[in-house]
Amino acid sequence: MTSASNDAVTAAILVIGDEILSGRTKDRNIGTIADYLTAVGIDLREVRIVPDERAMIVEAVNALRARYTYLFTTGGIGPTHDDITADCIAEAFGVPIDVDPRARAMLLERIKPEDLNAARLRMARIPEGADLIPNPISKAPGFRIGNVHVMAGVPAIMQAMLDQIGPSLRTGGRVISETIEVGNMPEGAYASELAAIAGAHAGVSIGSYPSMTESGFLNRIVVRGRDGAAITAARSEIEALIARLRA
Amino acid sequence: MTSASNDAVTAAILVIGDEILSGRTKDRNIGTIADYLTAVGIDLREVRIVPDERAMIVEAVNALRARYTYLFTTGGIGPTHDDITADCIAEAFGVPIDVDPRARAMLLERIKPEDLNAARLRMARIPEGADLIPNPISKAPGFRIGNVHVMAGVPAIMQAMLDQIGPSLRTGGRVISETIEVGNMPEGAYASELAAIAGAHAGVSIGSYPSMTESGFLNRIVVRGRDGAAITAARSEIEALIARLRA
Numbered sequence: 325m326t327s328a329s330n331d332a333v334t335a336a337i338l339v340i341g342d343e344i345l346s347g348r349t350k351d352r353n354i355g356t357i358a359d360y361l362t363a364v365g366i367d368l369r370e371v372r373i374v375p376d377e378r379a380m381i382v383e384a385v386n387a388l389r390a391r392y393t394y395l396f397t398t399g400g401i402g403p404t405h406d407d408i409t410a411d412c413i414a415e416a417f418g419v420p421i422d423v424d425p426r427a428r429a430m431l432l433e434r435i436k437p438e439d440l441n442a443a444r445l446r447m448a449r450i451p452e453g454a455d456l457i458p459n460p461i462s463k464a465p466g467f468r469i470g471n472v473h474v475m476a477g478v479p480a481i482m483q484a485m486l487d488q489i490g491p492s493l494r495t496g497g498r499v500i501s502e503t504i505e506v507g508n509m510p511e512g513a514y515a516s517e518l519a520a521i522a523g524a525h526a527g528v529s530i531g532s533y534p535s536m537t538e539s540g541f542l543n544r545i546v547v548r549g550r551d552g553a554a555i556t557a558a559r560s561e562i563e564a565l566i567a568r569l570r571a
Numbered sequence: 572m573t574s575a576s577n578d579a580v581t582a583a584i585l586v587i588g589d590e591i592l593s594g595r596t597k598d599r600n601i602g603t604i605a606d607y608l609t610a611v612g613i614d615l616r617e618v619r620i621v622p623d624e625r626a627m628i629v630e631a632v633n634a635l636r637a638r639y640t641y642l643f644t645t646g647g648i649g650p651t652h653d654d655i656t657a658d659c660i661a662e663a664f665g666v667p668i669d670v671d672p673r674a675r676a677m678l679l680e681r682i683k684p685e686d687l688n689a690a691r692l693r694m695a696r697i698p699e700g701a702d703l704i705p706n707p708i709s710k711a712p713g714f715r716i717g718n719v720h721v722m723a724g725v726p727a728i729m730q731a732m733l734d735q736i737g738p739s740l741r742t743g744g745r746v747i748s749e750t751i752e753v754g755n756m757p758e759g760a761y762a763s764e765l766a767a768i769a770g771a772h773a774g775v776s777i778g779s780y781p782s783m784t785e786s787g788f789l790n791r792i793v794v795r796g797r798d799g800a801a802i803t804a805a806r807s808e809i810e811a812l813i814a815r816l817r818a
Contacts, residue, residue: 339618342778342795343778345605347607362595368594369622373617373619405770406779439760441763443759499593501595511649511650512690512694515688515690515693518651518652519651531590533596536728
């Protein structure tokens, strides 16, 4: 990472693709990127999923890139007619788009010159002014323009691109997350006192998360923040609360 | 379903919760709701994930409910301080919110009167004018107000609420989806001719979806639409194209 500071660095994800909205494909990229950003101290603040439609993609790109430090998109950069992400990014930024010689050279590492037809050349169309994100798996690159990182939708390729991007990202203070296992004590038994603790510890974020198992609810309280001492203080109060309620 | 017509019925999903954005919890509700809506002929057009923050929830609710036939939200209706969905929905609609006697009665099916503390009563706070969505698992209800359906985040409870809502939804013509297995033929080999077929069959939506397996890419072409004859016509042309390219 180029630097680490206490300034909040924020991000959004835009997933582009009809196949996610129809349920045909189950997205796995959101969770992967969320984990990655959290690990390097970047706050993921919003995710949107939109269909392969120009107006919706352009609107979402412009809304999200204006609002957050970074925007990461996945999907829509292949060779077929429904792959329109690069054109939409160019439109959102108001820049021309054409075949980029660097991207064309990358494609030729995998595709024979005689097979580099018009459709495949679509994968080398890159908005003017963008930097390329190499694709070690199938060569067709992603790109970065301004604060927007455009990545493939196939999870293995997205992951490889994210690994390439990582070192260039400005990161925030690392977020520490600590979990207090509450077991089957109902949320309603501790909610009022937990709210009071949360109110008294403004520097940390405290959440209560129920999950269901075969034997009933299982609750966890999570304390998150960037200040280790503040987390320890809140955690101690929560543990004392739970112990008192158990007694 | 109350009716079926050829009018497009559209929907959005709003997932509310810090735990999804941090990566701590991997969302499973989007895929479930997407499958459900597709099966009944409702077009899922957009998904957003936002944190447990009032301004962001209210803005997203108002943007999405204005734009689509239905909005489905998940998460943030428990008893703890970070569960603020019901209050945000009331604010978005500009209506008061208070403990609803019907919801309170539902909670009392599971919670002893002496245990119905202030925190648990939060789960009975329902915006004025809303209908309740029963929760057969843990009793705390969801609700519907206008075109917005507010559901729990725990997947099993969300599913149970969706099953309750289903019969009340207006549905569109059933969408038919047919898949043509292309195997390891590269997308770039058929993309140009597929684009021509897609251009000539405006009544259907044609997508090409690569996935990666251990032995390389595996491509599928999917034809979707509401007109069986139109799908068959497009499908035949695509199958002829693939057969010709294989020969």
